[in-house]
Amino acid sequence: MRLDKFLKVSRLIKRRTLAKEVADQGRITVNGKVSKASSVIKVGDELGIRFGQKVVTTRIEMLKETVKKEESIMMYTILKEERLEKVEPEFIDDED
Template sequence: MRIDKFLKNSRIIKRRTVAKKACEQGKVLINEKKAKPGDSIQVSDKITINFGNGSKAFEVLKVKDNVAKSGASDLYKILD
């Protein structure tokens, strides 16, 4: 699954266009490498998002195309 779609489906970032911009600006890392919006992610990948005042790290637990809002947090684990 594409990283921008995963960020939207998991509700880490609310909109896919915002996730795409974050990737293009170099704010998203997959396994310590800068991510492009179309990069693929797999289970056990580490995603780091750099915000203005800090960063958050997540581990991918599941990859699903369609997720209900209540099940979105099951897709990842917060590592910080």
């Protein structure tokens, strides 16, 4: 199954076009490698998805073309959620 379709069907990302945009921005990894929306995924793969300042790591448990909303959470297991630390810009001291 394509990565963008899985993200939509599993409801990790609500729309397939949005899933494609996020993948094209390099914010999704499959098994540690940055992946495109067209990447083929399989059961057991680990996805890392960056949502703003948060990274969610999930494992794919099931692949289905269509599922009900209640069943969509069975398609993956959340392994961890971590916040990225904000990088504070360094101030340049122009007083010389």
